[in-house]
Amino acid sequence: MRTKIVAGNWKMNKLPSEAAALIEGIRKATNEGDCGVEVVVCVPFVDIPAAAAALKGSKIGLGAQNMHWKANGAYTGEISAGMLKDLGVQYVILGHSERRQYFAETDETVNLKLKAALEAGLTPIVCVGETLQEREEGKMQDVIVNQVTKDLAGCQEDFEKIVIAYEPVWAIGTGKTATSTQAQEVHALIRATLAKMNPAKAEKVRIQYGGSMKPNNAADLMAKPDIDGGLIGGAALEADSFAAIVAAGK
Numbered sequence: 001m002r003t004k005i006v007a008g009n010w011k012m013n014k015l016p017s018e019a020a021a022l023i024e025g026i027r028k029a030t031n032e033g034d035c036g037v038e039v040v041v042c043v044p045f046v047d048i049p050a051a052a053a054a055l056k057g058s059k060i061g062l063g064a065q066n067m068h069w070k071a072n073g074a075y076t077g078e079i080s081a082g083m084l085k086d087l088g089v090q091y092v093i094l095g096h097s098e099r100r101q102y103f104a105e106t107d108e109t110v111n112l113k114l115k116a117a118l119e120a121g122l123t124p125i126v127c128v129g130e131t132l133q134e135r136e137e138g139k140m141q142d143v144i145v146n147q148v149t150k151d152l153a154g155c156q157e158d159f160e161k162i163v164i165a166y167e168p169v170w171a172i173g174t175g176k177t178a179t180s181t182q183a184q185e186v187h188a189l190i191r192a193t194l195a196k197m198n199p200a201k202a203e204k205v206r207i208q209y210g211g212s213m214k215p216n217n218a219a220d221l222m223a224k225p226d227i228d229g230g231l232i233g234g235a236a237l238e239a240d241s242f243a244a245i246v247a248a249g250k
């Protein structure tokens with residue numbers, strides 16, 4: 001049995017001075033994260049100290065949204081895995097489609113970051129997903145297999161430490177959700193791809209769905225056999241909607 005994991009991706013929202021209030025609401029609404037589902041908030045870098053303080057004493061995990069693969073050095077503006085760990089961060093989102101689209105993230109850099117995150121003891125949440133054009137051109141399967149294979153290359157022995165998020169790009173922030181049947185099809189494809197890389201560990205990998213997951217569709221999605229939670233954008237910015245999605249994973 002895989003424990004479901006629901007993570008909020010705040011993206012570039014909430015000031016450091018606003019983080020504690022949202023976390024306070026999430027603590028109350030999720031019974032301090034002690035609810036049978038692993039609950040995580042992935043906040044902007046500058047919100048991390050405030051979020052870490054606000055999460056103390058709860059079971060809710062703290063995540064970042066990106067990192068560099070090098071441990072230190074002349075990389076102006078970048079943040080290393082060690083810096084995140086030093087602030088109490090436990091999870092990190094890697095390869096989000098917005099980073100691939102706007103910040104030239106590639107499968108190669110996602111793979112370097114994944115190795116560095118594992119080395120540092122962070123739990124990576126690796127995002128994969130096809131664009132609308134790729135889906136309409138019948139390329140979804142190739143795109144997903146290619147991303148999973150390249151992003152996770154060389155990390156087969158650590159599969160149980162990795163979370164994957166299937167996020168169809170066309171469903172992120174658009175209000176369009178993949179149907180639970182569409183999502184399950186891709187989640188099964190991801191698991192089959194993992195099984196080719198390491199048959200013994202593919203069943204242990206948690207695969208979240210992300211893309212306009214809301215309180216009204218979360219239960220249906222997470223009832224599917226290969227959907228092990230959610231990565232939540234918009235609905236994670238409000239404690240009650242985030243907690244309702246968490247509750248749907250029970």
Ligand code: PEP
Pocket residue numbers: 009167171172173174175210211212213231232233234235
């Ligand atoms: C995301 O950015 O990871 C996401 C799924 O966003 P939204 O829930 O707003 O579609």
